[in-house]
Amino acid sequence: MKLVLAEKPSVAQSIAKVLKADKRYDGYLEGNDYVVSWCVGHLVELVQPENYDIKYTKWKYEDLPIIPTGWLYQVSSATNKQFKVIKKLMERSDIDGLICATDAGREGELIFRLVYHQCRCRKPFERLWISSMEDSAILDGFKNLKNSSEYDALYEAALCRERADWLVGINATRLFSCLYSQTLNIGRVMTPTLAMVVIREAQISAFQSIPFYTLQLSFDGFNASSQRMDSKDDCDKLRQSCLESKTATVVQVDKKNKQEKAPLLYDLTSLQREANRLLGFTAQQTLDYTQSLYEKKLVTYPRTDSRFLTDDMAASVNCLIDEVSMKFNIGIPISKEVKQIINNSKVTDHNAIVPTKQITKFNLTELGKGEYQVLKLIAMRLLCAVGKPFIYQETDVVLKCFDTLFNAKGKVTLDLGWKQIKEYFIENKKEKEATQLPNLAIGEKLIIHGSEIKEGKTSPPKHFTEDTLLQAMEKASVDEMSVKIERKGIGTPATRAGIIEKLVRIGFIERIANKKVKNLIPTQKGISLITVVPELIQSASMTADWEEKLLGIEKGTYDSKEFMQEIEDMVTGLVKNYEVVKGADVIMNNKKVIGTCPHCGSDIIQGQKGYFCTNKECRFVLWKNNAFFSSIGKKLTETQFEDLLRNKRLKLKECQSKKTGKVFNSTVILSTENDGKAKFELNFGKEGQK
Known part of the structure; x- marks a missing residue:
């Protein structure tokens, strides 16, 4: 039998289904001469410094640098149960070999090998290397398993990293x-x-905005602007001169047909960037949604840095384009310039992110909103990437008035090309038409209908x-x-x-x-x-x-x-x-001073987890999650902590004893032990007990 080790439970289940390993056990599946289990991410990790020497428990400058002579690993406490399952499976006498089915990349290789070595396994293993979780891709991968030695260098690089x-x-x-x-x-x-x-x-912060001015002249159906000017007075003088002149002369007309090629397919970074720009998703959210789509077999492997597909995918892409188009009810013709997305030399470990054929069988209404929006983006990019160029005509006109040049630009769409697909998928993203300029001839004089001084200022990054x-x-x-x-x-x-x-x-x-x-x-x-x-x-x-x-x-x-x-x-x-930066105590100690230490009189500053005395010899500290206040059902606000430090006492209402459940009002008295540790005492006084 072969033991197949995947990286995540969901991936293991997809592989087991294809292999017909349908008997479920605690931590693995079995059947048809296969046992399929999973790693739950990093089961094995590097130990902390204190595992090499107890002295490293305390952080001391004199103990640095810490450089292990022999690297030690440990099983993560959170995943120890699954590790034991895998170790027993590796030791089974009927398991004669393994298949590494972790994610096909540097980190996936590291995860498998660390578990393999931690279990002291010596059985031979092969490598499953796939870019899609579709059944056909999994089957094809198992028919073409790779020799493990082909990935020894990949593991070595991962270990070094x-x-x-x-x-x-x-x-x-x-x-x-x-x-x-x-x-x-x-x-x-x-x-x-x-x-x-x-x-x-x-x-x-250091940027200083500088004002500038431009003069805009109005003609029949379009406007033309001067270059930026530093002085508003100079701009106004030019305006008066142009109005007196009444006309401007065309000195240059330049018409060019231009095109914008279809965008490349998504790699993970370009997908994350566009999802942030269009949908407001964080990079992590996009990765999580895409990973989920991958595990549902709806898209190819997400952690890729390639934006192309391989030669052997060319034949199937035509069908995929049709299926994606039908799934999203595209009512416009789809171009199939497939050669634009095929390039073997630019595919590293994995090809670009594209939908899979599984999309045709899946009810998309079952997806969460985020997953659906990301899938829609990936589908849109596939159809755009095989589209024809966006073609437009751009016209640049230069006019002259009172020895000053004015520029006007016009733009006319000739063929929307791939942008027609983008407009279909993304609302309010229609191509903005620039002003269409009239037919003008060099030497032609145009009447100035109006003028306006435009004021602007330079912008910071x-x-x-x-x-x-x-x-x-x-x-x-x-x-x-x-x-x-x-x-x-x-x-x-x-x-x-x-x-x-x-x-x-x-x-x-x-x-x-x-x-x-x-x-x-x-x-x-x-x-x-x-x-x-x-x-x-x-x-x-x-x-x-x-x-x-x-x-x-x-x-x-x-x-x-x-x-x-x-x-x-x-x-x-x-x-x-390394030498400590001079004046760094001022730079680094920018924390808010909220009071005076009741033990030594030094400043108390607010930290992430509590309020600390700035005197390193003093042991006074007030923790935000303070055990004493928790015991009476209270969590103090910053203002209450400040009042307590200032007055050494704080009135609290409706406290509740965790031991008795009784509700009471009281005043907390703050004092310190001999070593500076905070000490609290309840004083009921006139408040009494309820």
């Missing part, structure tokens, strides 16, 4: 947290991403949105990478959404709504971190260099041991050579 991230994350986080006396999370991709957001906000930050991550350090490298930028299509979510979760950036758009704005904590972190850590150059070398490891052109030695040397150099 994981361990290098651990080294940088653990050491840099502890280094800066120790030096600046607060938790400062550092990540190889996360920190450069934060730096881009912080730098953009600095550019916006725009805040990052999910859309534009994903684009920036994708393009970061592209100029520094070899043209031969397919995967550029920082992060991967699969990880960028998680990076943005983590930055929000740990309080380095926040989403601020501005009308229908949510801008990504750095918090003061995020700005402070980038202020003190050296260029090496916050620059996208390091991760660009990593990615190039990791891809070299995948292809067998770069040595993994050399890569890891470089990472160890870099981390050691960072710890030994």
